[in-house]
Amino acid sequence: MTSTTSSPTIILIAGHWLGAWAWDDVLEHLNTDHSGAIAMTLPGLDGDDPERAVRTLDDQAAAVLDLFARLGVSEDQPATLVAHSGANFPVSLVLDRHPELVHRVVWVDSGPVATGSVFAPDLPEEVAELPLPPLDVLGQQASLEGLGPEVLERFRARAVPEPGPVLRQPVELTNDARRTVPTTLVCCSIPSVQVLELARAGHAMFAEVANIDHLDVIDLPTGHWPMWSRPRDLAEVIQSAASRTD
Template structure:
């Protein structure tokens, strides 16, 4: 990887059911630190798109690549990608296709997808989209720690159903150069020690972590949505990782 002395642009990619709005509080703190940061809404998560339920994982990958191209990313001026939760599928594919354009990837309570994996491979073809589950059901899958009733109300009001094609599509990765991209895991709902133990044990969710050549880990104890529960701390963690040269 080529390293630079200037600060790379930060591209914030939200997880399932979320748009660029999910990063608003983090962006406020990053802007205060004079960073160049941009949040994006992946195809399929724009409620005003009449064809959003048909958007695919390939559409999402193309959108990320298009954005970083418009931001002027190059081998001499790569971006930092910050991916939350289910954004790991499109961002893993971006790393597979253009690792040269990424200075560092920061996984927020997430990690690189393993080749052949899919979020919901058994989701029936007839299911066009997956709405945000009831919070009591969601809490069985991901920690809601640190989220106030007001935040949960906003989450419910602004969440957009996830397109079925995105959830069913397996991630196919072929370029081992993705493992050379410097990587940071921001561990929130699962402590880093446990994440690394799972990775060494070959757990399918974390298996690819063991293949990363330049890995740093940060513990930020909170729930699965730290951009709302600890936005300032998350912004500071992202900023510290952007400053790394390797």
């Protein structure tokens, strides 16, 4: 049986090319009367970091755990992690290394990765970073539904190139306890019915979903960046998920 209670600290992590700023619209709507919510910028996505292009997935996972420590996250007071898109790689590492510190993980048009996964295995070593592609190309890779010209221009202007090491590094996972963390899957650009079918079929991108012990699935139909296209609705989903106990 599922109930609700005062929700723990909520940490929001956006995907490739994005920093904490990507969650501004969601934070405006997020009800934090009984919880704290904070968005973070992963190492490698701070445009002012002169060494950002050499940051790794290990650096990113360590930064999340450092933030846990600063916020007083513990086994008795675990956090809710919200991971959008490519943030699934470092967040999967965090879940593997310290599942006891996570009350619930909310995957936003994303999901857990399997051990050995590499985001861009064919990216040449000499490529130091991967900039945001032209929007017409990006739209062929992920749905831009719900994003107007002003939002797209802000995206283009504020995007930070993704570090090459982050894209090339394999994820090594060894702790099956990561699969016991209560999970909410927010399906936006791909309907949940299709996601679950792909998971059951063993599709490489979704196979780990089938291994989750406690899974809730929510459809929030829109494009791949719901923090901009449906921020109020996404905030409600996040607050509800963070407040749950199973």
